[in-house]
Amino acid sequence: MRNNFLDIKWLSVPVVLLALASCTQPEPTDLTREAIIPKPVSVAADGSAFELTGKTVVSVQQGADSLAGIAVLLTEQLGFATGFSLKIDTVDEEPSRGIYLSLANLPEVGQEGYKLAVDKKRVKLAANTAEGIFRGVQTLRQLLPAKIESDAPQAGPWIIPGGTITDYPEYSYRGAMLDVARHFFKVEDVKHYIDLLAAYKMNFLHLHLTDDQGWRIEIKSWPELTKIGASTEVGGESGGFYTQEQYSEIVKYAAGRFITVVPEIDMPGHTNAALASYAELNCDGKARELYTGTEVGFSTFCTDKEITYQFIDDVVREIAAITPGPYFHMGGDESHVTKKEDYIPFVERVQEIVASHNKIAIGWDEITLGKLNSKTIAQYWSSAENAKAAAAQNVKLIMSPAKKAYLDMQYDSLSPLGLHWAGYVEVDTGYNWDPALLEEGITREHILGIEAPLWTETVKNRADLEYLVLPRLPGYAEIGWTPANQRNWDDYKIRLASHGQRFKIQNLNFYPSKLVPWTE
Ligand code: TNX
Numbered sequence: 001m002r003n004n005f006l007d008i009k010w011l012s013v014p015v016v017l018l019a020l021a022s023c024t025q026p027e028p029t030d031l032t033r034e035a036i037i038p039k040p041v042s043v044a045a046d047g048s049a050f051e052l053t054g055k056t057v058v059s060v061q062q063g064a065d066s067l068a069g070i071a072v073l074l075t076e077q078l079g080f081a082t083g084f085s086l087k088i089d090t091v092d093e094e095p096s097r098g099i100y101l102s103l104a105n106l107p108e109v110g111q112e113g114y115k116l117a118v119d120k121k122r123v124k125l126a127a128n129t130a131e132g133i134f135r136g137v138q139t140l141r142q143l144l145p146a147k148i149e150s151d152a153p154q155a156g157p158w159i160i161p162g163g164t165i166t167d168y169p170e171y172s173y174r175g176a177m178l179d180v181a182r183h184f185f186k187v188e189d190v191k192h193y194i195d196l197l198a199a200y201k202m203n204f205l206h207l208h209l210t211d212d213q214g215w216r217i218e219i220k221s222w223p224e225l226t227k228i229g230a231s232t233e234v235g236g237e238s239g240g241f242y243t244q245e246q247y248s249e250i251v252k253y254a255a256g257r258f259i260t261v262v263p264e265i266d267m268p269g270h271t272n273a274a275l276a277s278y279a280e281l282n283c284d285g286k287a288r289e290l291y292t293g294t295e296v297g298f299s300t301f302c303t304d305k306e307i308t309y310q311f312i313d314d315v316v317r318e319i320a321a322i323t324p325g326p327y328f329h330m331g332g333d334e335s336h337v338t339k340k341e342d343y344i345p346f347v348e349r350v351q352e353i354v355a356s357h358n359k360i361a362i363g364w365d366e367i368t369l370g371k372l373n374s375k376t377i378a379q380y381w382s383s384a385e386n387a388k389a390a391a392a393q394n395v396k397l398i399m400s401p402a403k404k405a406y407l408d409m410q411y412d413s414l415s416p417l418g419l420h421w422a423g424y425v426e427v428d429t430g431y432n433w434d435p436a437l438l439e440e441g442i443t444r445e446h447i448l449g450i451e452a453p454l455w456t457e458t459v460k461n462r463a464d465l466e467y468l469v470l471p472r473l474p475g476y477a478e479i480g481w482t483p484a485n486q487r488n489w490d491d492y493k494i495r496l497a498s499h500g501q502r503f504k505i506q507n508l509n510f511y512p513s514k515l516v517p518w519t520e
Contacts (some may be wrong), residue, residue, distance in 0.1 A: 048162030083153030113168025173449025174480030175204030266331025
């Protein structure tokens with residue numbers, strides 16, 4: 001006992017000396033070696049360091065009202081792990097110390113980019129828009145030690161490496177989809193998904209709101225959709241739906257993180273839940289049975305009944321009214337029991353209904369069979385031929401190749417969750433591709449961006465969702481943000497490995513792929 005006591009006492013002398021030395025001479029830092037995902041466009045280190053303390057003030061430029069909410073989110077986020085309640089100030093002159101958020105005229109970083117300059121005294125974040133500031137704040141968070149992700153106070157120091165970052169995205173559409181139809185996910189779970197997207201600078205959340213197994217959004221003019229159509233899900237559990245108020249709450253939460261919600265009503269196929277709710281939507285006038293299996297391609301709206309289009313008009317109108325974003329997704333995939341000669345005019349007519357409610361239509365790649373207007377967007381998921389048809393019609397593409405970007409594909413044959421109809425998607429497979437080189441004839445100028453869909457036939461709860469999404473999601477975010485010539489797997493896997501610590505601290509249920517050199 002006594003010896004131990006002595007040991008500790010003597011050991012503490014060099015520790016104290018070291019601590020004293022570090023007060024006067026901080027360890028040099030190297031901003032270029034920080035594990036930032038997505039990798040920024042340019043980073044220069046100066047070896048200095050900024051220390052965040054309880055006295056750090058977050059200053060917001062006077063008049064930049066759109067930044068106030070971001071400052072609040074930032075101080076809240078930093079507050080959990082540091083235990084600091086950082087003060088927010090509005091200033092009319094650039095402060096010489098602390099964290100400073102400001103809007104500036106920075107043509108080189110565009111709508112969503114930012115410039116971050118860190119030195120001993122100050123962290124200066126500037127952008128053209130609030131959106132750019134929000135993206136920059138995500139970088140700032142990643143520059144702090146991993147324990148910043150904790151929800152309980154941790155010991156500092158909270159050092160941010162010095163230097164400058166200039167950063168902006170390659171693609172303007174960087175999204176992920178969540179299928180809430182096969183299994184329903186509560187508002188809190190969707191917010192959690194939004195938080196994951198936001199941390200990696202994604203800017204679109206596509207909600208697959210309806211399918212054969214469930215109708216998940218309240219439509220006031222057609223109340224049976226949720227009374228009947230929402231009552232079950234894959235496997236026969238009780239399902240659920242969002243009221244319009246709850247949907248608006250999701251939209252608002254996403255908007256606070258500069259993420260735009262894209263609602264999808266899948267049609268004319270994948271509509272069994274609606275066909276079970278209203279007999280008149282069926283050609284034979286008979287309501288279908290509710291469906292809780294996982295087969296696809298057996299249902300269709302009756303494309304030559306007028307009531308079908310009245311129904312669609314009501315649905316699009318009600319959803320458009322509570323969707324501030326520019327897009328409405330009309331589905332259009334796997335309509336195997338709709339005749340081609342019925343499918344094409346259906347798509348063209350629904351495209352017009354969407355436009356009449358001032359939204360831009362998006363549809364899965366099959367919609368390119370129809371004549372599309374040049375604003376409509378096609379979402380490539382499997383058919384190269386359809387992608388080419390889009391390019392030929394001057395229609396832009398969102399790239400979601402199933403064999404690379406489907407978050408519901410199993411990692412390997414042992415994965416406990418997911419499907420494998422498009423192949424196994426290990427973490428390197430998910431990362432190692434370039435949207436502009438994937439299909440012959442589809443080049444950079446045809447592409448609006450990328451999206452990683454999470455279909456939920458096998459995904460029942462938040463833990464399942466996390467397991468398939470992490471660690472692949474950061475890779476899709478990087479494909480969307482970082483220019484292809486600055487990306488490579490060997491560099492990425494090291495950065496991803498260090499994000500594993502962040503996942504652990506947040507108790508996220510990620511797949512610990514053997515291909516990633518995870519660190520403690
Ligand atoms: C195909 S991709 C579908 C979905 C399934 C998914 C499962 C697409 C447009 N349709 O209905 O959920 O495969 O991976």
